[in-house]
Amino acid sequence: MEHPTAIDPREHAVYAPDKMGKSTLFRSERVMVGLNAFEPGQSHALHAHEDMDKVYHVVEGRGVFLLEGREVPMQAGSLLVAPAGEPHGIRNPGPGRLLVLAVLAPAPR
Amino acid sequence: MEHPTAIDPREHAVYAPDKMGKSTLFRSERVMVGLNAFEPGQSHALHAHEDMDKVYHVVEGRGVFLLEGREVPMQAGSLLVAPAGEPHGIRNPGPGRLLVLAVLAPAPR
Numbered sequence: 001m002e003h004p005t006a007i008d009p010r011e012h013a014v015y016a017p018d019k020m021g022k023s024t025l026f027r028s029e030r031v032m033v034g035l036n037a038f039e040p041g042q043s044h045a046l047h048a049h050e051d052m053d054k055v056y057h058v059v060e061g062r063g064v065f066l067l068e069g070r071e072v073p074m075q076a077g078s079l080l081v082a083p084a085g086e087p088h089g090i091r092n093p094g095p096g097r098l099l100v101l102a103v104l105a106p107a108p109r
Numbered sequence: 110m111e112h113p114t115a116i117d118p119r120e121h122a123v124y125a126p127d128k129m130g131k132s133t134l135f136r137s138e139r140v141m142v143g144l145n146a147f148e149p150g151q152s153h154a155l156h157a158h159e160d161m162d163k164v165y166h167v168v169e170g171r172g173v174f175l176l177e178g179r180e181v182p183m184q185a186g187s188l189l190v191a192p193a194g195e196p197h198g199i200r201n202p203g204p205g206r207l208l209v210l211a212v213l214a215p216a217p218r
Contacts, residue, residue, distance in 0.1 A: 101188070
């Protein structure tokens, strides 16, 4: 994809039947911009990145952010920043699909 | 603001009568996550960052992305990545307000 260009993230979502689907919209050494796509029942388990900050911005659907010891409801428009070292994850209890923009800075190697 | 926490960016928008309003949601050396808020008629002129990539994600409203030699319509949900060195800007022709998430990686000094 050529940048800069205006895109509708929903047109770039990749859903997978067996686990969370991933697609990459942009990548440099400074940042990775991608989409995490969840069918009902799928999740991305609690994890942390030691040297990267992550920004989640919900594109469509509903679900929950997984944080240490708690779950936080989210919906289209919700934003969450997980600073480096902070555990985070996502779960889609359904019934609809859930699409989340995920920005990692710097990009993973 | 404590992170990680789920937020509604609209609750953190700062509009200003004289020029684009800015607010910061998160900042580290790796990334700055902020909001650009445009009243009708306001704009952020075409500019470029030599060493930072920028991600725009429209939260609400409509407007245009300013790119070199062209303008691209955008609306809630539209996403644009301006890689380092690529001129970009935003204009809100109105009639409604326009709120855009802006992520810069790495953060400006």
